[in-house]
Amino acid sequence: xxxxxxxxxxxxxxxxxxxxxxxxxxxxxxxxxxxxxxxxxxxxxxxxxxxxxxxxxxxxxxxxxxxxxxxxxxxxxxxxxxxxxxxxxxxxxxxxxxxxxxxxxxxxxxxxxxxxxxxxxxxxxxxxxxxxxxxxxxxxxxxxxxxxxxxxxxxxxxxxxxxxxxxxxxx
Amino acid sequence: xxxxxxxxxxxxxxxxxxxxxxxxxxxxxxxxxxxxxxxxxxxxxxxxxxxxxxxxxxxxxxxxxxxxxxxxxxxxxxxxxxxxxxxxxxxxxxxxxxxxxxxxxxxxxxxxxxxxxxxxxxxxxxxxxxxxxxxxxxxxxxxxxxxxxxxxxxxxxxxxxxxxxxxxxxxxxxxxxxxxxxxxxxxxxxxxxxxxxxxxxxxxxxxxxxxxxxxxxxxxxxxxxxxxxxxxxxxxxxxxxxxxxxxxxxxxxxxxxxxxxxxxxxxxxxxxxxxxxxxxxxxxxxxxxxxxxxxxxxxxxxxxxxxxxxxxxxxxxxxxxxxxxxxxxxxxxxxxxxxxxxxxxxxxxxxxxxxxxxxxxxxxxxxxxxxxxxxxxxxxxxxxxxxxxxxxxxxxxxxxxxxxxxxxxxxxxxxxxxxxxxxxxxxxx
Ligand code: SF4
Numbered sequence: 274x275x276x277x278x279x280x281x282x283x284x285x286x287x288x289x290x291x292x293x294x295x296x297x298x299x300x301x302x303x304x305x306x307x308x309x310x311x312x313x314x315x316x317x318x319x320x321x322x323x324x325x326x327x328x329x330x331x332x333x334x335x336x337x338x339x340x341x342x343x344x345x346x347x348x349x350x351x352x353x354x355x356x357x358x359x360x361x362x363x364x365x366x367x368x369x370x371x372x373x374x375x376x377x378x379x380x381x382x383x384x385x386x387x388x389x390x391x392x393x394x395x396x397x398x399x400x401x402x403x404x405x406x407x408x409x410x411x412x413x414x415x416x417x418x419x420x421x422x423x424x425x426x427x428x429x430x431x432x433x434x435x436x437x438x439x440x441x442x443x444x
Numbered sequence: 445x446x447x448x449x450x451x452x453x454x455x456x457x458x459x460x461x462x463x464x465x466x467x468x469x470x471x472x473x474x475x476x477x478x479x480x481x482x483x484x485x486x487x488x489x490x491x492x493x494x495x496x497x498x499x500x501x502x503x504x505x506x507x508x509x510x511x512x513x514x515x516x517x518x519x520x521x522x523x524x525x526x527x528x529x530x531x532x533x534x535x536x537x538x539x540x541x542x543x544x545x546x547x548x549x550x551x552x553x554x555x556x557x558x559x560x561x562x563x564x565x566x567x568x569x570x571x572x573x574x575x576x577x578x579x580x581x582x583x584x585x586x587x588x589x590x591x592x593x594x595x596x597x598x599x600x601x602x603x604x605x606x607x608x609x610x611x612x613x614x615x616x617x618x619x620x621x622x623x624x625x626x627x628x629x630x631x632x633x634x635x636x637x638x639x640x641x642x643x644x645x646x647x648x649x650x651x652x653x654x655x656x657x658x659x660x661x662x663x664x665x666x667x668x669x670x671x672x673x674x675x676x677x678x679x680x681x682x683x684x685x686x687x688x689x690x691x692x693x694x695x696x697x698x699x700x701x702x703x704x705x706x707x708x709x710x711x712x713x714x715x716x717x718x719x720x721x722x723x724x725x726x727x728x729x730x731x732x733x734x735x736x737x738x739x740x741x742x743x744x745x746x747x748x749x750x751x752x753x754x755x756x757x758x759x760x761x762x763x764x765x766x767x768x769x770x771x772x773x774x775x776x777x778x779x780x781x782x783x784x785x786x787x788x789x790x791x792x793x794x795x796x797x798x799x800x801x802x803x804x805x806x807x808x809x810x811x812x813x814x815x816x817x818x819x820x821x822x823x824x825x826x827x828x829x830x831x832x833x834x835x836x837x838x839x840x841x842x843x844x845x846x847x848x849x850x851x852x853x854x855x856x857x858x859x860x861x862x863x864x865x866x867x868x869x870x871x872x873x
Contacts (some may be wrong), residue, residue, distance in 0.1 A: 292569060293484040297509025297602045303553055304601060307588035310581070319570055325557065326568035327848070344484040374506045377491040385490045419509065419602045 276372055285438045288321030289336045292341030292348050293375045293402065297419040298366035299324060299340060305422055316438050334359040336432050339411075340367040340420075342375035344402045356409040361435075363413045363428060365420040369405045374418065376402035463856070465847065467826070472834045477823045491800075492806045497523050497609060497777070500799070500806060505603045507811075510553065512603050513546040513594060514790035517666065522797040523609050526784030527777035535611045536666070537767055538597050540758055543665040543788070545594030547586055548756040549601060549657065550791035551711070551749040554855050555638050556583030559746055563641055569675045579641075580856040584632035589624070591817040593760060596620050609773035618769070624838065625764050632757050639733045647743040649829055649850065653706045653821045654714030658789045663714075663721040663755055665789040670706070671717055675740075703736045709793025709814050711748035712739065712853065722751070723758035730754055742825060743853045778806045790814055792855055815856045821855050 291299060303324065306313070321329040321337075331337075331409045337359035343349055355363055368375040378389060379401050392398070405411060450469050468476035484748075488507055492500060505512040517539055522532060530855075553828050556579070561568050572580060591601045598604035606612045616617045631851055655861050656678075715722075716738040727734065728806040730751055779844030786797040793814030800808045829850050834842045 293486065295506050295509045295512070297506070300509040302555075303557065304549075304587070304591050306557075307584045307591065310584055314570065319568075325570060328567050344486075348484070374503065375486055379653060380486050381487075382488060385487075385493070388490060389485075389487050396484070398484065417627050418506070 275349045280427065283436070283438055284318040285331060285433055285436050286314060286318045286320050286335045288329075288331050288337045289319075289324070290321070290337060290339045290341075290351075291323070292339065292352070292369070292405075293342030293344035294366065295375075296340070296366040297346075298368075301419045301425070302338075305426065311331065316433055331355060335436050336361045337365060338362075339364045339369055340366050340404055342372045342376065342402045343405060343408060344398055346397045346399065347400070349408055352405065353410055361412040361432060362409065363415065363432070364405045364411050365415040365425065367416060367418040370414050370416060372402050372404045380400060400430055460484050465826070465851075467830060467847075469830070469834070472831065474827045474830050474834075477827045477830075479819060479823050479826070480498075486701075489809060489811065492809050495806050496806050497527070497801060497806070499609065501609065502603065502796075504811075507861070509602050510550050511546060512662050513542050513598055513601075513607070513790060514795055515542060516604060516786045518786040518795045518797045519799065520607060520609050520667075521786030521788065522784045522799040523786075523801065524784065525654050525786065526782040526799055526801045527609075527779050528782070529610050529777050530641050532772060534615070534715075534767070534769060534772055537763055538612050538615075538769075539607070540664045541616075541763055542594055542598040542604065542758060543855055544756040544760045544763075545590050545597060545601065547665060547789075547791050548753050548760075549590035549594060551753050551756075552583055552587035554791075555746060555749055555753075555851075556572055556580055556587070558855075559852055560641070560850065563645055579637045582631075582637055583642070586631045586634050586757075589627045590756070592624055592627060596624055596656070608774045608775060611772055613774065615769040615771050616764075618740045621764050621769070625761055627758050628761050628764075632754070635750060635754045635757065639730055642747040642750050643736075644735050645743060645746075646749070647741075647849065647853070649742050649825060651708065651742040651821070651825050652673070652740060652742045653708045653824070655716050656707050656709050656794060656817075657713040658787070658794060658809070659718045659721070661721050661813070663718055663723065663759070668718075668789075670787060670794060671718060673713070683692060706824055707817065707868075708821050710745055711791075711819050712745040712787060713793070715748040715751055722755050723762065725758040726751065726755040731805065742850070745853050745855065749855070777804075793817060818856065822851065822856065825850060827856075 311336065319325060319387065320334050321331045323329060331354070337355045339352070339355065339362060343352060364370055367373055372379070378385075381389070413428055415421060415428055417424070450467060464480045466476070466478040466480060467474060482506070486507075489503065492503065495503065498524065501516045501519050504515040510522075519607050523529075557569055560576075561571070561578065564572065566572060568581050581754060594601035597606070597612075599606040599614065606614045655673035656670065658665070658668040659671040672678070715734075719734060719737055733747060733751055736747065781802045782801045783798070786799075787793050794817070795814060796810075796812040797805060798810040826847055830843065833846060838846070
């Protein structure tokens with residue numbers, strides 16, 4: 274099976290989750306693969322990553338990485354399930370951290386609100402678009418729009434160390 | 445018979461954004477296909493109203509991370525048309541280069557990370573053995589060069605910082621431009637892995653919908669006229685007369701028809717209509733890969749993307765080698781009010797922006813997104829594929845995988861279309 278430890282080496286079990294946003298932070302993550310794909314294949318067990326695979330499973334994650342703001346009731350339920358299944362949760366990008374720019378509608382005037390009301394109702398949107406911390410406890414965050422690639426690497430490195438996954442220097 | 449119940453696919457993987465698919469089946473016939481884009485709307489059409497013209501490019505960039513430079517460039521073009529700004533020659537070259545970078549990076553992501561597993565026969569690039577991993581690594585080197593190109597010209601590959609209304613705030617440094625030319629020349633050969641693999645693929649589904657794409661004489665993605673495969677030309681400011689919005693009540697996005705009929709946009713229509721304008725080195729070295737075109741086989745969209753990758757490299761090398769960039773300040777708009785249309789070719793097809801400006805603020809705006817234009821046609825092709833599979837007695841699991849492959853061939857972007865996939869098979873008695 275994909276993602277099982279190679280030999281005896283332990284891997285960091287991660288999931289990547291996207292909520293309401295532009296997926297620009299995921300794009301930065303995919304761009305980081307240009308240089309880090311080889312080492313990540315050895316260090317990381319991608320349990321849940323919709324952009325890379327279709328057989329996803331969120332049980333038993335060490336680290337869940339979350340991008341995007343929370344805009345609907347379904348978002349809230351999914352976010353809480355992710356938290357229950359992950360030892361650590363890291364949020365990335367300003368949408369997840371403070372809601373913007375995904376939360377544009379929070380500042381709409383009455384006229385604009387009236388226009389979008391039928392869609393909000395029909396698809397179960399929340400009255401306001403909310404940051405992730407409103408619903409769950411998070412362990413760390415990577416700011417930026419898109420997220421800072423350097424800070425992301427530093428944070429990820431921290432989790433690899435915390436979970437005892439030795440990075441292989443020089444690889 | 446095992447094909448007696450409906451299909452429901454949830455949250456399709458290896459595409460941009462979230463979508464679900466519901467398919468109703470009665471006997472051997474498909475009764476309904478509903479591609480329900482489940483991405484939560486972020487209401488950009490409303491959000492842009494009332495904002496100043498300076499705020500628009502960086503805001504619309506946030507519609508979609510992977511093609512952010514396309515949204516930015518198209519909005520800038522619409523504003524410039526509205527306010528009477530004629531961009532300089534250097535600005536046009538920089539726009540071409542930044543779009544080359546965007547298209548090359550986006551196609552590389554789509555082909556090497558999303559589509560390659562379908563060709564190799566695994567679920568994910570993460571499952572590849574050493575030989576196939578080599579192709580991915582070579583592909584990632586191409587993607588990196590593309591990222592470097594966008595970064596050099598636009599400041600960043602995601603949510604660029606240099607492009608502004610009237611020009612770029614910074615010109616590329618010569619030393620960096622020279623280094624990039626070297627890198628482009630070095631990775632060029634890698635693209636032939638993708639070209640050969642997608643040429644060799646035997647997937648086939650004939651799609652008769654007409655092609656719509658920008659046509660010009662150097663296959664750039666920024667300036668040209670919009671043409672159709674039946675020989676019609678559309679003026680920029682008349683696009684609304686031809687493209688009709690189709691409301692899809694089950695989806696968080698809308699679809700489009702061209703004069704009342706479905707049509708397609710993207711790499712396949714571009715190569716079908718404008719093959720002769722590809723860079724001469726691309727035409728020469730990819731001659732055998734160009735043989736199938738013009739093509740009605742929708743899977744050739746991926747081959748067309750690989751050809752465009754080669755073109756983006758060849759064209760960028762030529763532009764970088766022949767340009768002598770100097771510092772320029774962005775031009776100031778002459779007026780404060782007016783209406784303008786921007787039309788460009790984004791990675792997934794023609795993108796239109798119509799912006800109406802009053803006193804340097806957006807009064808109203810219309811955006812027509814590539815994936816929304818392909819949606820009606822995509823649903824029709826899924827129906828055709830499922831009916832072919834049903835008549836062959838294909839098992840449910842294979843059928844679902846076939847559908848996903850077809851949708852990935854289209855390379856939809858749900859972040860843009862609002863955002864992608866669940867299939868729900870619904871059985872009618
Ligand atoms: S923070 Fe910015 S780049 Fe990241 S998902 Fe949100 S809008 Fe996109």
